[in-house]
Amino acid sequence: MSKLWIRYSTALCSCVLFFIHHLAYSQVISDTLQLEEIEVVATRIQQPLKYQPTHVEVIDSVSLSMQSVQNIGEVLNSSSMLFIKDNGPGGIATASQRGLSASQVQVLWEGIPINSVMAGQTDYSLLPASLFSTVQISSGNPSSAFGGGSLSGAIYLSSDRAEYQGVSIGQSVGSFGQWQSSLNGQIQSGNWRVHLKSAVSRDENDFEYYNRAFDQEEYRTHNRQEQENIIAGIGYSQGNKQFESKFWFADSKNEIPGTILTSNSQSRQDDQSMRWLSRYQTYWGEAEFTFKNYVDRSELNYFDSKADTRSISTTRRWLISSAFDYKINNNVLLKGELSGSLSGVETNNYTGLKTRQQFSALLNPEFETLQSRVHIYPALRLDSYNDFGTVLSPTLGVNYALRKDKLFLRGQLSRDFNPPTFNALYWLPGGDPNLKPERSNNAEAGLVYYPRWLSFSTVTLTSFYNRVNEGLRWTPNETGNYVPENVDQVTSKGLETSLTNRFTVGRQWNLVLEQSANYVHAQITEPRFDGDEALGNQLRYIPKWNYQASLRAQRTFLSAFIQYKWTNRRYTTDTQEFASSLKPYHLLHATLQLQQQYFGVNFQAQTGVRNLLNTDYEIIQWYAMPQRNYHLSLTATYEF
Amino acid sequence: MKNRSILFVLAAFLLVSSCDNNTNSDPGQLEQASVYVINEGNFSQSNGAISSYNFETGESSVDVIADKTGSPFVGYIQGSTIIEDQLFVVTNAPSQIKVYDLKTLDLQDTAELSFDPRAISPAGQGKALVSSLYDSSVVALDLETMEITDPKIMVGPYPNYTLNADGKVYVSNGNSTVSMIDVGSVELGKNIPVGPGPNQIIEGPSGLIWVVCEGYAAYDDNGNRDPENDVPGGIYIIDPAQQAVVTNIQTGGRPTGIAINNNSDLAYVSYTSSDVVTIDMNTQQIVDESFISRSFNAIGFTASEQMILGGVSNGLAQNGKTIMYTLDGTAVDSFEVGKSPIEFEFVTN
Numbered sequence: 001m002s003k004l005w006i007r008y009s010t011a012l013c014s015c016v017l018f019f020i021h022h023l024a025y026s027q028v029i030s031d032t033l034q035l036e037e038i039e040v041v042a043t044r045i046q047q048p049l050k051y052q053p054t055h056v057e058v059i060d061s062v063s064l065s066m067q068s069v070q071n072i073g074e075v076l077n078s079s080s081m082l083f084i085k086d087n088g089p090g091g092i093a094t095a096s097q098r099g100l101s102a103s104q105v106q107v108l109w110e111g112i113p114i115n116s117v118m119a120g121q122t123d124y125s126l127l128p129a130s131l132f133s134t135v136q137i138s139s140g141n142p143s144s145a146f147g148g149g150s151l152s153g154a155i156y157l158s159s160d161r162a163e164y165q166g167v168s169i170g171q172s173v174g175s176f177g178q179w180q181s182s183l184n185g186q187i188q189s190g191n192w193r194v195h196l197k198s199a200v201s202r203d204e205n206d207f208e209y210y211n212r213a214f215d216q217e218e219y220r221t222h223n224r225q226e227q228e229n230i231i232a233g234i235g236y237s238q239g240n241k242q243f244e245s246k247f248w249f250a251d252s253k254n255e256i257p258g259t260i261l262t263s264n265s266q267s268r269q270d271d272q273s274m275r276w277l278s279r280y281q282t283y284w285g286e287a288e289f290t291f292k293n294y295v296d297r298s299e300l301n302y303f304d305s306k307a308d309t310r311s312i313s314t315t316r317r318w319l320i321s322s323a324f325d326y327k328i329n330n331n332v333l334l335k336g337e338l339s340g341s342l343s344g345v346e347t348n349n350y351t352g353l354k355t356r357q358q359f360s361a362l363l364n365p366e367f368e369t370l371q372s373r374v375h376i377y378p379a380l381r382l383d384s385y386n387d388f389g390t391v392l393s394p395t396l397g398v399n400y401a402l403r404k405d406k407l408f409l410r411g412q413l414s415r416d417f418n419p420p421t422f423n424a425l426y427w428l429p430g431g432d433p434n435l436k437p438e439r440s441n442n443a444e445a446g447l448v449y450y451p452r453w454l455s456f457s458t459v460t461l462t463s464f465y466n467r468v469n470e471g472l473r474w475t476p477n478e479t480g481n482y483v484p485e486n487v488d489q490v491t492s493k494g495l496e497t498s499l500t501n502r503f504t505v506g507r508q509w510n511l512v513l514e515q516s517a518n519y520v521h522a523q524i525t526e527p528r529f530d531g532d533e534a535l536g537n538q539l540r541y542i543p544k545w546n547y548q549a550s551l552r553a554q555r556t557f558l559s560a561f562i563q564y565k566w567t568n569r570r571y572t573t574d575t576q577e578f579a580s581s582l583k584p585y586h587l588l589h590a591t592l593q594l595q596q597q598y599f600g601v602n603f604q605a606q607t608g609v610r611n612l613l614n615t616d617y618e619i620i621q622w623y624a625m626p627q628r629n630y631h632l633s634l635t636a637t638y639e640f
Numbered sequence: 641m642k643n644r645s646i647l648f649v650l651a652a653f654l655l656v657s658s659c660d661n662n663t664n665s666d667p668g669q670l671e672q673a674s675v676y677v678i679n680e681g682n683f684s685q686s687n688g689a690i691s692s693y694n695f696e697t698g699e700s701s702v703d704v705i706a707d708k709t710g711s712p713f714v715g716y717i718q719g720s721t722i723i724e725d726q727l728f729v730v731t732n733a734p735s736q737i738k739v740y741d742l743k744t745l746d747l748q749d750t751a752e753l754s755f756d757p758r759a760i761s762p763a764g765q766g767k768a769l770v771s772s773l774y775d776s777s778v779v780a781l782d783l784e785t786m787e788i789t790d791p792k793i794m795v796g797p798y799p800n801y802t803l804n805a806d807g808k809v810y811v812s813n814g815n816s817t818v819s820m821i822d823v824g825s826v827e828l829g830k831n832i833p834v835g836p837g838p839n840q841i842i843e844g845p846s847g848l849i850w851v852v853c854e855g856y857a858a859y860d861d862n863g864n865r866d867p868e869n870d871v872p873g874g875i876y877i878i879d880p881a882q883q884a885v886v887t888n889i890q891t892g893g894r895p896t897g898i899a900i901n902n903n904s905d906l907a908y909v910s911y912t913s914s915d916v917v918t919i920d921m922n923t924q925q926i927v928d929e930s931f932i933s934r935s936f937n938a939i940g941f942t943a944s945e946q947m948i949l950g951g952v953s954n955g956l957a958q959n960g961k962t963i964m965y966t967l968d969g970t971a972v973d974s975f976e977v978g979k980s981p982i983e984f985e986f987v988t989n
Contacts, residue, residue, distance in 0.1 A: 213686075213714045213734065261686050261714065261733040264754060306756075306774050351863040428863040475955070476912070481857065533958050540957060572685050573979075574958040579703070579712045580687050621685050622733075 041111065042136035042156035044145040044364060045397070046325070046333070050405075051375050053397025053412040054140035054444050055462040055496060057081065057516075061133045063552070066561040066591045069172045069180055069608070069631050072135065072157070073124030078563045078589060079550065080137050081496055081518045082155075083543060084124065087623040089176070090205035090223040090254060093125040097139055097152040098464055099492035099522025099542045104418055104438070106141065106150035109157045110246070110277055112294050115149055117315055117343045117356070120421035126252050126271055128199045128229055130170075130182050133160040139496070140444040140464065142414035143393035144379035147360060151418050151440045151468055152492070159197060159231050159246070165640045172606075172633030176220075176626065177204025180633075187640065193235040201227045209624035210616050211260050220624060222265050223257045245278040259622035267304035273297065287326040292339075294319040313347035333366040343422075350426040357386040364395075373401040383417075387425065391417045391437055411445035424472055424484040436486050440468040446496075455503035466492040473528065489526035490539070495519045512552040519545055524574075534574035541620070543568040543584075559593040572621050585617035602637040673704070673745075675942060675949065676727065676985040678720045679978030682956035686733045688717030689978030690745065693962070695945050700975040702959055704745050719759040719801070720983055723768065723783070727985060730757045730770070737770065737781065742987060751786040755779075761802040761809050763823045769809045771799035778802070778811055778819070780826055793828050795819035803841040803849070808880060810849055812838035818851055820883060830883045834876040840897050844921050845904050848886070849878040852895050852909070875909065877924065887924050891917050896936065899984075901967075902943035910939035910950065916969075932969045940984030947972070951981030 038058050040049055049056060059079050067075045073093030077084035085102065086093040094102035103120035106113055115122050141154035167185035172178075179202045186195040205223040210216075233246040250273045258265040275296040282289055295318050302311040321339035328334055337360070344355040364379035377397035384390040397412035418438040425433050446462035471488025498516035505511060522539040524532070538544060545568035553560045570582045591608035607630070614628040673692035681688030689703040690713060705713040715731030715738070722728070726748065727740040735756050739749040758773040760781070767789070768781045776797045780790040796813025803810045804823065811819040816836045820829040837854030844850045855873030858866040873895045877887040893914040900907045900921065907919040908931065916932035916939065919925065937960065938951035948965040960981050963974040 259684070259686065259733055263734070264756075308774070351861060426863065429857070429859050431863060529954070531952075531954055531961075533954065572687070572957075574955075579706050580685065 038134065040136065041158065042108070042138035042154055043141060044111075045366060045377055046335075047366070047375065047399075050408055050448055050450070051399050053375070053377050053399050053410050054138060055446060055460055055498075057137040057139075057498075059135040059137075062554075062559075063550075063561070064129050064132060064135065066552070066559065066593060066606070068130040068170075068182075068606075069174065069178075069633055070129050071125050072127040072129055072132070075129045075135065076124065076137070076155070078548070078565055078587070080135075081139070081498075081516055081546060081548075082137060083541075083546065083567070084619070085541060086125070086619045086625070088205075088220070088619075088625050089178075089207065090203060090220075090225040090257070091125065091623060092123045094121050095124065095155065096542060097137075098466060098494065099520040099539060100152035100466065100468065100490070103421065104149070104151035104468075106146060106148075106154040107157070108146055108154055109248070109275065110159065110279075111146065111156070112275075112277060112292075112319065113146055113149060114275070114296075116298070116300070116421075117317065118300070118313060118345055118347070118422045120149065120418070120423075123271070126227065126250065127157070128180075128201065128227065130180075130184075130199050131159055131197050131229055131231055131248075132157050134158045139462075140412055140414075140442065142379070142395040142412065142442065143383075143391075143416035144362065144364060144381040144395040144414065147358075147381070147383055148391065148393075148417045148419045148437065151416050151438060151442070152466060159248075164637070166638050168635060168637040170604075170633060170635035172631055174631035175629035176207035177202075178631065179203065182635070191236050191238050193237075194233070195235075196230070196232045198230040199227070200229075201225070207624075207626040207629065209260070209626065211624070212616075213261055213622070218260070220257055220260075222255045224255045226253045227251070240283045242281045243279070245276070248273075248275040248277075250274075260624050261622055264306065266306040267302065267309075269303075270299070270301045272299045287324055290321075290323045292319070292321045292323075311347065311349055313345065313349065315343070315345050317341060317343045331368045335364050335366065337362040337364075345422045345426075350422070350428055350431070354422055354426045355386075356422075359384045373404065375399040377412075385419065387433070388420060388435065388437060391419075393417060406450055408448040409446075410448065412443070414442045416440045416442055420472065420484070429481045430474070430477075430483040432484055435472070435484060436470050438468055438470050438472060438486070440466055442466045453501060455501070457502070458498070458500040460496070460498045462496040464492075464494060464496070466490075467525075468492075475528075487528050488524065490522060491525045492520060492522040494521060508555045510554045513549070514552075515547075515549045517545070517547045532574075537574060537576045538571060540572055540574065541570050543570050557595050559595075561589075561591040561593070563587075563589045567619075580621070582618050582621060585615050586613055587615060587617075588612040600638065602639070604635040604637070606633045606635075607631065673701075673987055674944070675940070675987065676704070676720075676745075677938075677951060677962055677977040677981050678717055678729070678983040678985060679960070680717050680980040680982045681715070682979060683716045683733065686714050686716050686731075687712065687979060688715050688731060689713050690727075690729065690740075691962075691975075691977035691981070692745075693975050695942070698973075698975075702976050702978055705747075708745060717982070718757065718773075720985055721760050721762070721768075722985055723762045728760050728768070730760050732756045732773070737786070739786075749786050751781060753788070758799060759802040759811075761804040763804065763809055763826070764807075767826075769793075769802060769804075769811075769821065769823075769826075771795070771802050771811055773798060776813075778809070778821060790826050793819075793821055793826065795821075795828065796831060800838065801840050803843065805843040805849060806847055806880065810841050810851075810878075812841055812851060816853075818849075818878060820880070832878055832883055832885065834878070834885055835874055835888065836871050837873070837894075838876070839895075842898055842900060842907075844877070844900065844907070847880060849880060850898060850907070850921075851876045851878060852898050854894050854896070857894075873911075875907075875919065889919060889924055889926065891919075891926065897939045899939045899941040899948065901941055902946075908939055908941065908948055910936035912937075916948075916950070932965055932971075934963070938981050938983055940986070942986055944986075944988070949984055951977065951984070953980045956980055 076082045083096045107122040136156040139153035170182040172180045182199045203225045211218045228251045231248045235244040252271040256267040278293045280291045298315045300313045319341040323337040326334045339360045341358045360383045362381045367376040379395040381393040395414040399410040420435040444464045449459040468490040470486035473488045474482045477483045496518040501513045524534040548565040550563045565587045589610045593606040595604045674695040677691040679689045692704045693700045716733045718730045720729045725742045729738045735753040737751040756773040758771040763769045777792040782789045796815040796817045798814030800812040809821045817831040835853030836856035840852040856871040858869035860866040872892040875889040879886045893911040897910045909917045915930040918927040918931045936950035937953040940949040953960045
């Protein structure tokens with residue numbers, strides 16, 4: 001480890017020396033850090049953050065660029081209030097939001113739900129952060145916005161084109177054999193635009209960890225991961241007409257090491273997906289129309305030669321939609337959407353091809369009144385499925401400016417749903433085609449305050465209450481097979497607060513200090529069987545408290561990013577047994593970035609230390625997390 | 641300045657308010673146990689446990705190892721057996737056989753295995769036979785060195801329970817057979833066809849071998865349940881002399897375990913979702929189809945107390961319990977055990 005430290009220190013010093021004599025000629029490459037200007041897309045409400053009815057977290061392009069060698073799971077874990085159930089480098093990472101499960105968080109790519117229809121969730125370890133320009137987390141996103149699957153909100157991934165015309169190549173290396181290359185570019189000619197983002201990684205993930213079961217240091221084995229991702233797009237715009245088509249290819253090959261208690265794992269998983277989204281936007285009179293066509297094909301293949309298991313699955317999906325916006329007057333914006341989709345899954349775990357047809361209609365107007373002090377957002381969505389019937393999802397959101405541009409009171413009520421997954425319906429044996437969708441009643445209320453503390457600040461306070469009915473639970477039946485049932489009744493309530501300060505020091509340093517904390521109490525509220533002792537206890541793996549802070553400092557050619565996160569104790573049993581709980585942990589990450597231009601080429605060198613405190617911790621029981629580790633990257637960008 | 645102070649106070653409050661002052665309990669003294677309850681635990685959490693209960697004092701412990709050492713038992717328990725004055729516990733994740741002193745439950749030895757063991761039975765001459773879950777075999781373990789010694793004995797797929805009786809070790813297999821291994825030569829004698837899902841094996845009167853078969857739940861081509869083609873669970877009785885099944889007691893349901901009284905004339909059979917059935921072991925006829933109106937994960941009989949013990953599972957995320965019944969099926973007491981109790985091991989003085 002000490003030799004590794006010397007190696008990275010030398011590389012860092014070299015980078016600093018490389019840039020330092022050019023200080024006088026340095027140029028500002030990154031832009032300013034004004035979050036409020038970001039367009040909110042995660043809620044489907046076309047208003048700035050301050051007028052939204054719910055809390056929205058934004059991870060902007062600057063933050064993402066400082067974490068570009070991470071995956072989205074790692075970014076969300078250190079930059080949002082989400083709790084990421086991360087099985088460690090090379091392992092699956094899923095999300096828990098407001099105490100609910102991964103299948104109750106909707107993941108959207110450019111507004112298209114991309115959760116697997118088989119398992120109902122997304123593995124964030126398969127999504128490199130470098131592919132995306134912004135990430136928005138809307139914890140209170142209702143089903144009326146983008147359809148079912150969002151009982152605890154949504155995560156919106158955007159992969160907008162680059163802000164420059166040119167080409168960029170990058171290479172990064174990191175501890176335990178991590179290696180990533182990237183190639184990005186964009187060219188515009190007349191009305192046409194072509195852009196590309198790609199990332200290739202080869203990670204050994206053979207990190208050292210402390211095995212508390214055997215009281216010894218060990219190395220992770222059978223943990224290699226290979227990933228390739230490409231997002232390519234072409235766009236055309238003329239007047240008020242725009243056309244864009246994006247293609248996303250992803251391929252991942254993972255060895256699965258299992259827990260630190262297993263030493264002979266032979267399992268592996270291959271994931272491959274192709275997603276193609278086309279969008280055409282035009283105006284007919286005063287009305288704006290947007291048409292989307294989306295197709296995807298995903299393969300998920302799992303092999304375990306030891307247990308003689310071979311699971312082969314192919315998912316196909318086709319979605320079309322037509323949305324309109326029509327501004328009737330300054331106070332009323334009429335919006336809506338019609339959409340339809342067809343999904344199909346072929347796998348050796350079901351009998352034959354299983355399909356789902358869905359038709360949806362949405363009406364979500366926006367109203368302004370009282371000199372724009374009050375914004376009202378009613379919405380009603382109808383989703384009709386061929387396999388489990390029709391669901392209505394109403395929502396009412398309100399934002400009221402108690403003091404204009406200073407203090408806002410906001411809130412939302414919604415009734416949401418989560419369709420049963422294909423696995424729950426058709427898994428052999430055990431799947432039940434008669435399952436009902438999970439339903440929930442959600443309420444959120446909060447305040448946003450923009451005081452003039454330290455130049456400019458944002459304070460938010462949000463309370464929420466979710467009650468899930470007909471929650472799915474897999475239990476053994478009379479034949480001994482696990483079968484899903486609509487039995488869980490879960491209540492999740494809590495408080496979230498955040499504080500953001502943006503200020504300048506010495507006229508040259510731009511600083512952004514962000515802090516957030518959240519409290520969640522998620523519990524089973526109805527007994528699921530005689531003697532159920534889970535009632536009233538915190539759900540397994542859900543921390544009651546989280547606190548995080550980050551400081552981003554930028555001065556001409558130099559940027560620094562420090563992130564801190566504290567996660568409370570998590571219980572692995574229904575009865576909150578202390579002996580088998582996972583201890584709280586502190587994590588500290590630091591990243592330093594230098595930028596410089598030579599011969600018309602912008603060079604960006606970045607080095608980072610993750611887990612600076614060298615904390616031994618587990619997020620999921622018996623899955624090792626790496627101790628202090630490092631990365632170094634160099635990116636060259638040539639602008640045409 | 642005032643505003644900055646507010647920021648720091650907020651941060652400090654968040655940190656301090658979220659501190660966790662819980663501490664683990666101190667290890668305690670182990671009461672002399674009358675029975676150990678072997679709890680499987682959750683595979684993904686390896687939180688199996690050995691629970692204990694003393695019939696005289698009523699003292700119990702959900703996790704004896706945690707109480708003794710301050711650290712919980714680690715492992716997904718597959719089975720256990722008593723060999724002389726030691727308790728052998730078979731675990732996956734990690735793949736081990738842990739050897740405890742039967743009275744004190746002090747850990748005496750551990751065999752680290754390169755395969756996933758399922759069950760262990762004594763085989764004489766300082767050896768035990770261990771079934772290997774995924775490679776259709778049984779291997780010999782030297783109890784002195786805790787090393788695997790002899791070549792593999794190939795049996796049926798997914799070997800399950802093992803039992804040593806009269807110089808033979810019987811192994812129930814996933815392909816509806818029971819393998820009979822000669823302890824002296826450590827060689828496979830014969831694979832005897834039984835019912836689907838053979839699991840627990842006990843030795844009955846006259847040296848007959850009783851095999852609990854869980855049965856088979858049928859599904860049609862569309863994945864729907866097809867009860868007409870189910871094969872009900874039952875007790876298959878093997879005559880070692882004939883090396884064949886001589887009787888099949890069709891009990892129905894999905895039996896999970898069997899216990900016999902000290903006279904070896906009455907068997908208690910438990911089920912996943914139906915009542916305890918009693919069988920006259922001499923006539924091999926069902927006596928009572930609802931002796932105890934409750935389903936159990938495991939069942940045992942204590943000769944010293946003349947009581948039937950039923951292990952109740954509350955799933956894999958919360959502790960179960962053991963209910964004690966008198967010989968007429970009346971519940972008289974209960975105690976908390978670990979997650980998913982699967983076996984009882986009785987301590988005799």
